[in-house]
Amino acid sequence: MYHDTFMQESIKKVEAAREANVRLDPRRMTAEEKEVLLKTYHPDYRENQFTELKIGPNKGGEVPVELAELLQGKARITASQVDLSNPDYDVDVLVIGGGGAGASAAIEAHENGTNVMIVTKLRIGDANTMMAEGGIQAADKPGDSPAQHYLDAFGGGHFAAQKDLLYKLVTDAPDAIRWLSELGVEFDKATDGTMITTHGGGTSRKRMHAAKDYSGAEIMRTLRDEVLNRQIPVVDFTAVIELIKDENGKCAGAVLQNMETKELLVAKAKTVVLATGGAGRLHYQGFPTSNHYGATADGLVLAYRAGARLLYPETLQYHPTGAAFPAQIYGALVTEKVRSLGAMLINANGEAFMNPLETRDVSAASIIRECTDRGNGVPTPEGFGIWLDTPMIELKNGEGTIEKRIPAMMRMFGKHGIDIRKEPILIYPTLHYQNGGVKITDDGQTDIENLYAAGEVVGGIHGRNRLMGNSLLDIIVFGRNAGKHASQKAKEVSVGALTLSHIDAFNQELADAGIKIETVSPKLLPDYRRVK
């Protein structure tokens, strides 16, 4: 139910135009139109929101101002504060992060016979993986191919993806689906076993596999269960606040901090897998976010301070359809699957102003244009929104489709008195994904020897924009990959004397560059307490 008069009047226009709109297939924008649109309206192109890094491996490169403050921020500890001589944990492989990539890496490292441990600042499963709704891509159907998948992802990412990583993503995709199926993940299938697949924005074939609209949750809870079955130690509510190297400059562990008692602990490891996820909780440019509470770019800070390069850290993904109303779910993800199933984007006047399945960056920019210069947005308490006409789904696919295919969306809005089967919903772009991150090779290793990385913390797999369903895929493919390589490498590593000298070196660089930032990093958690 909408009580606002403007919304009610606008809904009447949406309803009146629905019959006609349902029959439309708005043309896709040309490459030139997209380029102009992005430059004018996409948040990545707002120059005053970015700043140049003064020190570190990416010196001279631009990053969001909020990220620069953390990358060039103050370490939480000094080197002399920690006794490295008597580690609290000594393992073969240390996995930092308890999301989909970390869990996949840990399972493969365990499978490879090594002693692996997961450390995570919240609980295992507290991750963006858990919140991924729409699906996971894999070119496994006749009429599709890994090459077609490559073309879609490469083009959607503005021809900037690291080619060897993208090659790995698309060729390992079907095996990732098989691996998950064999662990017991329940994919939507027809009675003969054929995967039920749909389009995502920018896909040229229907290759989006799903588990209703709980795709990530279904994958994450299964991986978590498997980690627990294998009795892999999980040190939870414990954050990594600094990486440890050995005297030869190789990564050799991490300094941990109990999130509740603040106790410092030392973990020594032969190899380390960084799987800390994204950065939505930094709220770049003041955007709301669809991300988990712990998404604060910690991994970028840890790796950068230790000397690892970042790739495309200036590219962020704003998911076109974050909830714009009501306020209680402002910024929450409304899965792209809603559009895959046929709901269209409709402005305040009832007009279908764009094809609903453009890539995410283009869709977000187009919605922002509609709400700003074109003045066709619906006013909300937080700003403006555009209608996502969900009742179209049942018109196109039959009654009951919403409850069967997107029950989480029905529940999310239902809790606030909106029946998405009968009423459209208001959406606006929300900060969703970190396209860039730590640079890796195709065996998952960063610039620092024995430091591997996987999942959203990595940059380069998707270029400058990611397609729907390629992130759930990347955490599995590259999580497994990092786990395999890190555990293999651990079998031949002998660790030298531990040191935190890179903190001193970084502090010196900060001083030399005249930077005095009081903000401590990694950030660990956002602070939403009321400022009085």
Added chain:
Amino acid sequence: MEKLVNVYFFGKKYAVPESLTIMEAMEYAGYQLVRGCGCRNGFCGACSTIYRIAGDRTLRTCLACSTKVEDNMYVATLPFFPLVKAVYDIEKVKPTEQIMMQLYPEIYSCIGCNACTNACTQGLNVMQYIAYAQRGEYEKCAEESFDCVMCGVCSSRCPAEISHPQVAMLARRLNGKYLAPHCDHLDERIQEINNGKYELLLEDLMGKPVSEMKELYNHREIEK
């Protein structure tokens, strides 16, 4: 100024704006959350909460992230609940009735009180899915429990000491691995990839200059 309501966190009174969720209200009151806060959007089960409204004897349960505050609400959070998780090897278990008897025998002590269903923060028919599990009907148990976020509130209310979310987790894995129809086209594609069928095509794409890739991308056919 928005209307304020009185809520009681662990018995202590705070005045908070009426539009906030319980989680936001705690932060408004000054709590910096570490436990009891996860995805903030109803998917992770971190913020299980129990409450009563003054004057009403009913004990209510919810997720703090997706429930609005009410006037005179007495709130206690349940950030952790000790569920029993049986350890098993998914390769060795089989989807038989015996496996539940072996791993979660307490489900057969269900007294049918329906407290689990009444407590479910997702509105699921928990007692029904336990009944399916008892009978070895794992496909039905999987479907009925699918939207479970494993918050554990059901188990906190259960006189038979059942760990419902873990029972359902086992049922879903059994169903996904052993009972769901096998996907043949997936096997075929993996075989093709292993045989190198797409090597040349991909290498060709990887070797093309960006101008050619743009041409290919911008004119690719999109499946209807």
